[in-house]
Amino acid sequence: MNAQKKIVKPVLVVLIKAVLMISLVIFGVHWSNDQQHLVSLGNKSAQAEQGVIRPANISAVVKQTAPAVVKIETVIRTQVNMDPFFNDPFFRQFFGAQSLPRTQVQNGLGSGFIVSSDGYIITNNHVINGADQIQVTLTSDQKYPATVVGTDQELDLAVLKIDSKEKLPTLSFGSSEKIEVGDWVIAIGNPYGLDHTVTVGVISAKGRPLDIDQQHFRNLLQTDASINPGNSGGPLMNLNGEVVGVNTAVNAQAQGIGFAIPSSTVVSVYNQIISKGSVSHPYLGVTIAPLQNQPGVVVTGVVPNSPALAAGLKVGDLVTEFAGKEVTSPQELLDAVAETQPGQKITLVLQRTGQIQKKEIIMGDKSQ
CATH class of the missing domain: 2.30.42.10 (PDZ domain)
Incomplete structure (x- = not known):
């Protein structure tokens, strides 16, 4: 990984260009106008309630929340043309110069979490962007095909839907505004395909700007909870087990520097996608x-x-x-x-x- 800053699913960092377009882009893919699926932020401070932090607090939160964290696997298929026999001149005299179509398959991996018992899931847009096939795996190892409900390219968020006959475990949201620098946080995800890996750290800073892959992020949470490729889209939680951020980026050449989209932004984007199918920018x-x-x-x-x-x-x-x-x-x-x-x-x-x-x-x- 050569990039100084990169999206957890590897991408190159771009420098801030001298000429910037002041425009924020958003598009919806599919939506359902269903008010019952809207979510809200909690208003409690996990640190104030929990008092002195002990390992037992962490393990209890993990047992409670891990079933709602999912693994997301994607397949992207692209058609490419390849000359027969690798364009060898000897064979071209028999076959000519026409190209043969070939399908290239690219597999992707990320994380997400369930926010409604009937299967709505939040993840990063870059985890599922361009995917021809999306599969969600639960902690029970049950696998479901997922459809895209809507995306926000600018803020790197996406909402997926899976259909299950059973009620699914869910996560609720805590306030990213109330969480403070130094507060303990927990990240659960699938780094490098290692399912449901738990890491613990603190909020290192708030309001961080970041430029990644021609995108400008603002107001990110910075954490030293270990975040690696495959963690994208997973939850960053307080000690109440509430989501305060969505893990999205990591500084690849420094230890202990990860970034998450704050829950205040996530809730706003999710509710707009669910209620009207697009996000206003x-x-x-x-x-x-x-x-x-x-x-x-x-x-x-x-x-x-x-x-x-x-x-x-x-x-x-x-x-x-x-x-x-x-x-x-x-x-x-x-x-x-x-x-x-x-x-x-x-x-x-x-x-x-x-x-x-x-x-x-x-x-x-x-x-x-």
Whole structure:
């Protein structure tokens, strides 16, 4: 593994590019408008309730929660063309140069957890992205084919569904807002195919940004609980056995640095997929670049039919403030946009030909 930071299912890290597109992409695959499957966050602090932490607390949580953690195996089939006999010139004089179709099979492995007794499962989008076949295995070794209910590519989350005649064990959500740096957490998953491996650590930091595979994550939980390839999509839990994050990434060249999507984000994405089939993401519609020797960002492009175009933004504008927050770099504008809501009216401050101007912008919804 050569990447400094990588998604747990191996991918290469990309550097932050000078020109960034301020747009968040989301698409739904299939959905069911069923309000009874919506979930909510708990409001208890595991550390406050548990007091002094002892190993017995950990083992009890694992026994309670492990049955709801699943192994996810995927198959991706792609058609490739291969010349007969490896394109040997001797054989080509008999067979010609036409190519023979061949199917390449790629297998993937990840984790997930059940959130409803009738089979709704949460995992990472990168675990199942592009899969032709998805199989879920329970702790009982029962195997089920899974269908994709919906995905959020931007936030790397996916909802799956399996059909079981029996009621399935489930996990509930705890508050990622209330959990504190230093609190104990438990990760369960399938690293390297080792089913239901349990690791324990603490919350090392909160609100971490991370750039992986052309995706920008913000507000991640950092943990030193061991996370390895195959852990993707598995739960990170507090000592109440509540999910406070979804394990998604690891620093491959450093020990004890893993990242999880906070439960506040996971619950929001899951409920939107279940209720309406897509996830709303704020959308501005500009490309930008950093400025040399001064704070702010320069607009390098305006997307047609975008909120930015409707508000009158032009190439060459220097953006210095967005929604009341100073903008000194492309990253700050990205973060400020992500904190808004579709339909929200915000004020953008810019400089154009030496004049300061204010633009009123109604944020768009990238899913529409």
